[in-house]
Amino acid sequence: MTVIGVEKLTKAFKGKPIVKGLEFQLEKGRCVALLGPNGAGKTTTLRMLSGLLKPTAGTINFSGVQQGEDIRNHIGYLPQYPVFHPWMTGKEFLVYVGQLAHLTKQEAAEKADQLLEKVAIYESRNQRIGKYSGGMKQRLGIAQAMIHSPQLLMLDEPVSSLDPIGRREVLTLMEELKTQTTILFSTHILGDAEEISDDLLLMHQGEILESGSINTLRQKHQSAKFEIALFGDTSTYLEKIKAFSSVQDVYQEKGEVHVVVEDIELARKDILTKVLEEDWPLEKLALSKTTLEDLFMKVVKK
Amino acid sequence: MQWITILKKELLEDWRNFKWIWVPLVFIIICIMDPLSTYYLPQILESVGGMPEGAVIEAPKMGPPEAIMLSLQEVSMLGLLVIVAISMAVIAGERKSGVAELVLVKPVSYFTYISAKWAAKLLLVFIAYLIGMLISWYYVNLLFGDLSVAQFTGLFLFYFIWLIFVVSLTIFYNTVVKIPGLVLTLTIVTIMAMSAINQIFSYRMPWFPNSISEHISGMLAEGTIPNELWGASAVTLGLSILLMVASNFILKTKEMAD
Known part of the structure; x- marks a missing residue:
């Protein structure tokens, strides 16, 4: 059952679009992470859902709320920096x-x-x-x-400003609250999202780039990857590696070359042959699986 | 009931930050300052000793109505400033600090929020003004002669209508901008502008809000309530209601976060 659904949700400040045509649904009882780097539009999205901001365009539908009823009866909201009296x-x-x-x-x-x-x-x-x-x-x-046992609990960066102990405590608390209500929380830390959420909405520059359950996304984005390190200037080898037909994508990170491949066997043979033929100063060749982290980093760096 | 909840919270807030202590005290000083200093002026001058030998001060004999009007004049200047100052952050402050972000995601109507705050400030103003004027009345009776209960009540209540307008205007600007200092400036500038308009066109607009104190003078002199006073009071109350309705409308168009 859907608790809330948004269609073409858009928000612009002074003509500058911050949130661009979001479409998503939240299922009842799920814990959903709205993940994205700073400035992705997460806070703006949550503020629109809580009624603090008015969407420039698009609609927000709460199910189980009668026409004309105040949706605020059914939502709880924690701002990023809560201020009290x-x-x-x-x-x-x-x-x-x-x-x-x-x-x-x-x-x-x-x-x-x-x-x-x-x-x-x-x-x-x-x-x-x-x-x-x-x-x-x-x-x-x-x-x-x-306090009013809301159907939907929205938390804006609930753990970002806390020290490690406080962070752990709040995450444990959210784990418990998860059993009682639907939770939508924003974060820029993938680890937090992976740890407690069921579903993920990956947001960047005002758009949802990926959404789905954590497991589905993990499988979808899990491909094989070689990490290669070479003595000397690694960048000169980038083009050569890219030229292999078995290679999908190549990028450099922290002095290492990350090579995303389709067929592990084939790619390994290609690379090793080249290394021997041209006598590359190989320092490291390792196989790893790409994770959500890679997806996230790739999205953020774009 | 939500309205009572907010009202109580406002009263408690003003109690905890001592407004319920200092605002009445300030009003006492404002109200008794002029009648007392006027009465004791000869003695004050004498004790300071700045008078040349043989000089005689002929202070005009002042009647009780004129004496109590001195208090009202001070209320209309300093008192007004105090009223605007204690009300300038009532909504603007919560919007600026971000508390409004917590409070207004709760299912509370904006009009409840605004009007409860309005009522709480008005109650504080009423009590402070009442205490100040009662003490002033006491001294006027003692030093200048009798001022009847009817006269005092008429003066007190009719002038309070003007104070209702001042509080409503401040609340109105609270919804327009969210910087308390700007609320103060806008309110004072508006009242000054109204006062200028009143002075220029007073013969054409006897019902203008700022003319209430003039009509009160007339009432004390003649002993009856002039029709213009009823008219001005009705207009002032009407404008206050309009301002409250407009506040609700404006706050609804505002976004509670930015």
């Missing part, structure tokens, strides 16, 4: 936004306690938010997004 305590803030989401004061207070416990800042619940650390604010941010 520093003079409020963590619990006061949760109760406040809970009541704004149509909970009664009692319901909001109960839910606030549960969530404070869950995000592990229960001890600091009566402390002013002004005194919270960055990690505590991030967790309070997740709690406020969950």
